[in-house]
């Protein structure tokens with residue numbers, strides 16, 4: 001509780017601050033990786049919603065990885081003492097262990113860097129890579145962010161993810177068994193996702209050894225397959241009110257211990273955002289989300305706890 005206000009969700013930002021003793025700046029980095037869903041290995045067209053230029057500020061960056069991080073550290077002045085490079089665009093474990101080492105190790109040597117965050121797909125992890133990630137996690141803080149997007153295979157197929165929820169479950173269990181902090185990326189509002197399927201996604205996340213969940217709204221980005229469907233009226237996006245209602249519901253089914261990395265994503269028309277335009281007004285939209293949660297008494301994990309209590313009573 002802060003200033004008499006209930007903490008409505010378990011904030012990752014606060015967790016990092018408590019863990020390292022002061023605020024931590026996560027710095028997006030382009031590690032120069034590709035993606036099997038784009039290079040023809042699994043598909044050439046990619047996920048129907050994907051345009052990394054909109055999702056990551058560094059998607060087009062070709063600088064050395066260390067320069068990307070030191071540049072941000074210099075510009076941040078003395079506001080932060082701890083930094084986590086975040087390999088964000090594309091699939092950052094898609095390569096040999098040697099390739100991964102050549103990108104990760106220089107980042108870990110930068111003064112002030114206190115760990116590493118790696119975004120990837122659940123089907124881009126071999127035994128050698130698991131071993132290397134375990135080795136990293138034994139010497140520094142490591143967070144692996146896996147794209148799940150939906151806990152429903154039909155929805156995954158509709159958005160051409162080219163992996164299944166079983167791939168995700170397998171990767172999550174293996175990473176957790178190695179003691180690695182694992183995070184699920186989930187999108188609310190994908191084509192074919194009903195409210196029931198969204199709840200099933202939250203329940204799946206709650207049932208797995210996931211440390212955190214990163215949630216965002218479906219965004220329509222210029223040049224993607226979804227843009228065509230959206231322009232033809234085949235796909236709709238949520239208003240901020242609709243999204244907030246779904247998000248609140250989603251949060252109640254998560255485990256209250258799971259850390260919430262993000263409540264919404266943001267982009268701008270300059271970066272290809274077509275809809276919903278409230279995605280470009282992050283501060284106002286987050287204020288709306290927080291007020292909504294306050295007004296409706298939404299608390300992360302409330303239904304998860306209710307369901308667990310009922311199960312205990314019945315057993």
Ligand code: SF4
Nearest residue numbers: 035037046047050090
């Ligand atoms: S969202 Fe990720 S997995 Fe899908 S095409 Fe884009 S980079 Fe690849």
